[in-house]
Amino acid sequence: MSTIPKIVILGAGYGGILTAQRLQKELNYNEADVTLVNRHDYHYFTTHLHMPAAGTDSIDNTRVSISKLIDEFKIDLVKSNVQEIRLAEKKVVLQDGTLSYDYLVIALGGEPETFGIPGLAEHAMTIRSINSVRFIRQHIEYQFALYKADESRTECLNFVVGGAGFSGIEFVAELADRIPELCKEYDVDPNLVNIYNVEAAPTALPGFDPELVEYAMDVLKKKKVQFKIGVAIKECTADGVLLATGEEIKAATVVWTGGIRGNRLIEAAGFETARGRVKINDFLQAPEHDNVFIIGDNSLMFNEEGRPYPPTAQIAMQQGVVCAQNVVAAIRGKEFKKFVFSNKGTVASLGKGEAVASAFGKKYKGWIAAQLKKVVDMRYLFIIGGIGLVLKKGRFL
Numbered sequence: 001m002s003t004i005p006k007i008v009i010l011g012a013g014y015g016g017i018l019t020a021q022r023l024q025k026e027l028n029y030n031e032a033d034v035t036l037v038n039r040h041d042y043h044y045f046t047t048h049l050h051m052p053a054a055g056t057d058s059i060d061n062t063r064v065s066i067s068k069l070i071d072e073f074k075i076d077l078v079k080s081n082v083q084e085i086r087l088a089e090k091k092v093v094l095q096d097g098t099l100s101y102d103y104l105v106i107a108l109g110g111e112p113e114t115f116g117i118p119g120l121a122e123h124a125m126t127i128r129s130i131n132s133v134r135f136i137r138q139h140i141e142y143q144f145a146l147y148k149a150d151e152s153r154t155e156c157l158n159f160v161v162g163g164a165g166f167s168g169i170e171f172v173a174e175l176a177d178r179i180p181e182l183c184k185e186y187d188v189d190p191n192l193v194n195i196y197n198v199e200a201a202p203t204a205l206p207g208f209d210p211e212l213v214e215y216a217m218d219v220l221k222k223k224k225v226q227f228k229i230g231v232a233i234k235e236c237t238a239d240g241v242l243l244a245t246g247e248e249i250k251a252a253t254v255v256w257t258g259g260i261r262g263n264r265l266i267e268a269a270g271f272e273t274a275r276g277r278v279k280i281n282d283f284l285q286a287p288e289h290d291n292v293f294i295i296g297d298n299s300l301m302f303n304e305e306g307r308p309y310p311p312t313a314q315i316a317m318q319q320g321v322v323c324a325q326n327v328v329a330a331i332r333g334k335e336f337k338k339f340v341f342s343n344k345g346t347v348a349s350l351g352k353g354e355a356v357a358s359a360f361g362k363k364y365k366g367w368i369a370a371q372l373k374k375v376v377d378m379r380y381l382f383i384i385g386g387i388g389l390v391l392k393k394g395r396f397l
C-alpha cells in the first residue's frame, strides 16, 4: 500500500488554485498525491463577475480551463460536487465517489447571506458563479423583450440591487453602462428605466474612504443610479421589494449582493463557525484538526485591532501560498510559516473608465483608478497563468 501522503484541495477558486499551483511547484516527485476537486472544470474570476452579469463583458473573459493552470501529471483534477466533509474518517464525500485524505485544504468559497430577510433566497438573484451571472444577464435582456411585448409591464424596467458594498456598487455601475445599449437595441425610452441601489448601512461602500465614497456615488448618480442608503430591504417578493420605510418598489429584477457567509458544508462538518466562517490559527489550520487548512471566504482571521479581515480575493490568494508552504512543511516535519496579510489596497470599479482606489497609502479616482483596477486584474492573470493568460484574457483598454 502506498504511504505517500494524500492532499485534497476542495475548491479551485482564488485560494484553491494558488494552493494547488504552489504545491505543484514545491513538492518533489512522489512526495505527495495531490487532488483538486472543483464543481466545474474551469476557474472563474469572481472579482470580474459583475461585468458578464450586466452584459458588459463576455463569460469567456471571466473563466479559464483549470487544466491550463495546473500540471495534470502532478495534480489530479476531479470535477465533482463536494457533498460532505467527514473529519473523523478523514474523508470527503463527492457526488460520485469518496476521497480520503491526510491533509485537507478547504477553499470552497462563500455563499450569499440573506440575513433571514423573507423572500430574498426565493426571489432575488445573486452574483456568485458563471451560471448565476449567465442567468442574470439573460434575465435582464428578457425584461426588455417582455416590456416591448406589453408596455403596461413597467416593473420590467425597474432594477433593484440590494447592497452597496463593493460587489453591489460594481454591478450597479456596469448595469448603468449597459442600460443605454439595451434601450437602443429594444427601442425603449431610457427615462423609463430605474436602477435602485438599496443599502441598510449608513453609507455606500462601508469601510471605504468617505471622500472616495462620495465620488463613487456622484459618478453613479450621473449614470442615473438612485440610491437608498440607510434603508433596509424588509421583504422581497415576486413583485419586487418592500423597504423598511414602507416604500414598495415594483421590480421584475432584484439582485442581492448584500452579504456573504461561509459555505454550509463547513458547518455541516461540525466546525464551530461565525456566519459559516471558521476561526483559524496563524498557520491557517482549523481548530482541533491540525491536518485541515481553511482559507479564503470560509476562514476567519483578525487584524491587529481585533477586527475580522473582510473576505476578499486578495487575502484568499495570499493564504493559498502560505497554506501550500505549511502543507509541505507538515509533510517534511519542518516549521510552519505564520500567515501575515499584506494589504495591497482596494479598488472598486465604477464602470467604463471610472473607479475609486485606495492603495500605497494614497487615494485615486477616475481614469487612473480604473487603470489600477486593470493592473490588479492583469497581475492576477499573470500570477496564475503567466503572460499567455494576460494576453488572452486581459483587458488593456
Ligand SMILES: Cc1cc2nc3c(=O)[nH]c(=O)nc-3n(C[C@H](O)[C@H](O)[C@H](O)COP(=O)(O)OP(=O)(O)OC[C@H]3O[C@@H](n4cnc5c(N)ncnc54)[C@H](O)[C@@H]3O)c2cc1C
Residues within 6 Å of the ligand: 010, 011, 012, 013, 014, 015, 016, 037, 038, 039, 040, 043, 044, 046, 047, 048, 049, 050, 080, 081, 082, 083, 107, 108, 109, 110, 127, 128, 166, 167, 170, 263, 265, 295, 296, 297, 298, 311, 312, 313, 314, 315, 316, 347
Ligand atoms: C461580484 C464580486 C466582486 C468581487 N470583487 C472583489 C474585488 O474586486 N477584490 C477582491 O479582493 N475580492 C472581490 N470579491 C470577493 C472575492 O471574489 C472572494 O473573496 C474570493 O473569490 C474568495 O476566494 P475563495 O478561494 O475563498 O473562493 P472562490 O473564489 O469563491 O472559489 C470557490 C470555488 O469552490 C467551488 N465550489 C464551491 N462549492 C463547491 C462544492 N460543493 N463542490 C465543488 N466545488 C465547489 C466553486 O465553484 C469555486 O470554484 C468579489 C466577489 C464578488 C461576488
